[in-house]
Amino acid sequence: MIPPPTNIGSKARRSEARARGKLRGIGIANPIEIAGGPVASPNPEFARVEISPAGKIRIHVGSMDSGQGHGTAFRQIIADRLGLDTEDMEIVTGDTHEVPRGTGTFGSRTLAAAGGAIWAAADTIIERLKEHATARLEAHRSEIVFEHGIYRVDGRNRAVSFAQIMAEQAGPVSAETFVSNEGATFPNGCHICEVEVDPETGHVELVAYSVVDDVGHMVNPLLVKGQITGGVAQGLGQALMENAVYDPHSGQLLSATFMDYAMPRAADMPGVEVVGYPVPTRQNPLGVKGAGEAGTVGALSAVMSAVSDALRPFGVRHLDMPVTPDRIWRCLKTQPVKEPSA
Structure with a gap:
């Protein structure tokens, strides 16, 4: 027809x-x-992000993927936030030895809940390494801003990448969160x-x-x-x-x-x-x-x-x-x- x-x-x-x-x-x-409810108190989700000096990343998440492409989206979140290569990332789910808790995938919540937890874990690492960026850039901590994988001195043409700061660490850096969003x-x-x-x-x-x-x-x-x-x-x-x-x-x-x-x-x-x-x-x-x-x-x-x-x-x-x-x-x-x- x-x-x-x-x-x-x-x-x-x-x-x-x-x-x-x-x-x-x-x-x-x-x-x-x-x-991603309930309305005023959404259920929390677990995430742990581990990064090696070589830039290898393991992302542990409490939500399970059943074909929706969670792993692709999770990798993009870290890549956009930290400026690291998605090829060097491993997603770990469903292993209670490595992922001690989690709320799960339901109610169209995963990217907001698990993605938000991954973002929070990445933020913790960013703050933890800010002192190293401060020393490298010879600036006060309050002057340092972080965007898309770059530490820079606000208002000045001095910057260093997250990958460069991470490469100077003596060992892996990790952070884990079990957090809720503001609302549904x-x-x-x-x-x-x-x-x-x-x-x-x-x-x-x-x-x-x-x-x-x-x-x-x-x-x-x-x-x-x-x-x-x-x-x-x-x-x-x-x-x-x-x-x-x-x-x-x-x-x-x-x-x-x-x-x-x-x-x-x-x-x-x-x-x-x-x-x-x-x-x-x-x-x-x-x-x-x-x-x-x-x-x-x-x-x-x-x-x-x-x-x-x-x-x-x-x-x-x-x-x-x-x-x-x-x-x-x-x-x-x-x-x-x-x-x-x-």
Whole structure:
């Protein structure tokens, strides 16, 4: 199917779809969620940063990575703060001998909580080495400022890198923290979804999906886009196909494997357009708000609203998730057709 031009209005796209025998609908959602709570007293997280004179770094973190790319973001935090090479960094998680405590990964908290703890540990090391920088730069401690891996004398053209100061140390330097952020954050955004429904079969096709999200400062925009796109896929699955089915007589679960339980595949997803609108928060030193659930929170209502809008000519006002082809087909066969309102 060749999609209609995107530069025509939604009414024109709806008319073009009807000419092809399809019902087109649009759904808009403005989600906002809490991340990294509770609101006034977020749970703390553990981090330990160890740096050798040669610049080798071990970052111990209490939060576990299950595919989100935490290690990449953690390395970037240290690289941006201390000016060190990400290739020389090792992430240690899940080992209770080396990581004595931790709160964990949940509630879109990891980059704010664990990232904030890593930042705090790095700050402790920066302050600890400031005396060495003071001697090297022949300045008073109060004159020394630190930015992006450089100690410099405020207002004067004298500076030395963190790596240079670290190389002069007799042995490794380390610091550990178990800290909380100032408060929870509230990532928010806007999701716009367009679908086409085949009234003969009840099949729903996502033809366009756009997201504008404010997840605060984006340490790694590519990871954020991947998180949001994956979240949209999860929301799509719940809205259109994923369902736990039980035998009404025995209570036996009938959709216990992926042979029977439907989930989205690549062919079910349109090219999701994700645009960042970052407004950094003051609740943590990184300015991040959390992105782990952002895609799903908006997708559920955006997809369901789009399907409901497509079925509006049939007088349909409510459908339960998942809106499977069978449910839509049965609904259309029992509703009188109405002309769409202007």
